[in-house]
Amino acid sequence: MVAYKRVLLKLSGEALAGKEGHGIAPDVVGAISDKVKQVVEMGVQVSIVVGGGNFWRGAKNGHKMDRASADYMGMLATAMNGLALQDALEARGIYTRLQTAIEMREIAEPYIKRKAAKHLEKGRVVIFACGTGHPFFSTDTGAALRAAETESEVILLAKTIDGVYSADPKLDKTAVKYDKITYQEVLEKDLKVMDSTATALCKDNNIPLLVFAINEPENIVKAIKGENVGTIVS
Numbered sequence: 001m002v003a004y005k006r007v008l009l010k011l012s013g014e015a016l017a018g019k020e021g022h023g024i025a026p027d028v029v030g031a032i033s034d035k036v037k038q039v040v041e042m043g044v045q046v047s048i049v050v051g052g053g054n055f056w057r058g059a060k061n062g063h064k065m066d067r068a069s070a071d072y073m074g075m076l077a078t079a080m081n082g083l084a085l086q087d088a089l090e091a092r093g094i095y096t097r098l099q100t101a102i103e104m105r106e107i108a109e110p111y112i113k114r115k116a117a118k119h120l121e122k123g124r125v126v127i128f129a130c131g132t133g134h135p136f137f138s139t140d141t142g143a144a145l146r147a148a149e150t151e152s153e154v155i156l157l158a159k160t161i162d163g164v165y166s167a168d169p170k171l172d173k174t175a176v177k178y179d180k181i182t183y184q185e186v187l188e189k190d191l192k193v194m195d196s197t198a199t200a201l202c203k204d205n206n207i208p209l210l211v212f213a214i215n216e217p218e219n220i221v222k223a224i225k226g227e228n229v230g231t232i233v234s
Helices: 012-021 025-043 067-091 113-121 141-148 181-188 198-206 218-224
Strands: 005-013 046-050 096-099 125-129 154-159 209-214 231-233
Touching: 005 141, 012 025, 012 067, 012 125, 025 046, 025 067, 025 218, 046 067, 046 113, 046 141, 067 096, 067 125, 067 218, 096 113, 096 141, 096 231, 113 125, 113 141, 125 141, 141 154, 141 198, 181 198
Parallel strands: 005 046, 005 154, 046 125, 096 125, 154 209
Antiparallel strands: 209 231
16 A cells, blocks of 8 residues: 655765765665665656765855856766666666756756656656756755656655754754644744755645655655655645
């Protein structure tokens, strides 16, 4: 029994780096791909938006660069992560399509909404890379946009912490974890679950967000089954 029929999984680049904190950890990508395969075999349509922070963090890394140039470099990093995910999934017998918001036809399809929907209907995992294709927007915003366009029922936001807290639990031991919270509260309390643009886009399009820890990839399957993992933002 599944709680959702079509989901978008948002993976940070850092999640793919594992303990090294940089680059791609094959064991981590493999473990995530195993769970995605399990979910697909349950009949769920899955798309993935992947970040690029394990290689380059846009304005943060390129603080002395032109912002647009730094952001475009970050988009290219997401394409590398997308290729790694595609390779791992196809090694497990899962048909995939990598679509990019910036054209690079030799390695991926350009993003086309109708094509993406058709791939999902055929049971293929669609990986969206390069964010929105525009500088000044994060991959969080890219995830919210693609979720709205593909009519996904929920965004599964896989992070390095196990939910939404009143403060950063790594810095504040008194931080309280929320089981449920509204988008309005997230914005008012400036909780930085996603950036404010992405949060507002999810709020305006009534797309729920399930935030959970990716260090236990089994949480992906539990979330699909409707089990209580992480925090629901709605």
